[in-house]
Amino acid sequence: WVLAYTGGFLVTAGPMLWYIAGHWAEYSLRADQVSLFVDVAKSGKPLLGELWGTTLKHLLMFNFRGDFNARHNLHFYPHVDLISACALALCVPMLLGQAWRDSRARFLLLWAGAMLCAGIFTLPIEAPQGHRTVLAAPALALALGLCLPPLLRPWRERLGGRWPQAFQALGLCFLLGAVAFNAYELLKLWP
Numbered sequence: 001w002v003l004a005y006t007g008g009f010l011v012t013a014g015p016m017l018w019y020i021a022g023h024w025a026e027y028s029l030r031a032d033q034v035s036l037f038v039d040v041a042k043s044g045k046p047l048l049g050e051l052w053g054t055t056l057k058h059l060l061m062f063n064f065r066g067d068f069n070a071r072h073n074l075h076f077y078p079h080v081d082l083i084s085a086c087a088l089a090l091c092v093p094m095l096l097g098q099a100w101r102d103s104r105a106r107f108l109l110l111w112a113g114a115m116l117c118a119g120i121f122t123l124p125i126e127a128p129q130g131h132r133t134v135l136a137a138p139a140l141a142l143a144l145g146l147c148l149p150p151l152l153r154p155w156r157e158r159l160g161g162r163w164p165q166a167f168q169a170l171g172l173c174f175l176l177g178a179v180a181f182n183a184y185e186l187l188k189l190w191p
Helices: 002-022 024-034 036-043 047-065 082-098 103-120 130-158 165-189
Strands: none
Touching: 002 024, 036 047, 047 103, 082 103, 082 130, 103 130
8 A cells, every 4th residue: 555655646746746856946936935934934923823814714715715816716616515515514523533543534634634734834815725725625525425424324224225216316416517517617617
């Protein structure tokens, strides 16, 4: 598994690391321009207050408001749709409660936290930024997959172990709608 994780890291982070190694001056200049820590050092504002503000902006982005900067994401579209956000509101406390016992829960919490840091540690006026936090979305999806089955088990038992056809049709419509929305976003709105 160590080789698999290392390979996955190199495939996903390799191009950025290659760019940083070859263009250190440009990367360092841009990193200083958007860094919360550099901004706090120059302005004299309290670090904890600025961190708290950017964290709240990112939480609001994922669930309700979306990224305000259309260069980074669709303007004011949330990263998590309303249905998933409602389910996630149930799953996050469950994940936090399981973190001490379940390594999968710990992994998902660490993953989401690490991916959000790229946006949280940027300038407050630029937060939230979807392109810096989009890698948290798979962790949220896996959190739903981990937590929803135990939450839905009582309903499944009441229904005799099977979902009614209407629920299956609704799930299929939801899946097709998500695919259609993403296709519209990528092929029509972004170009």
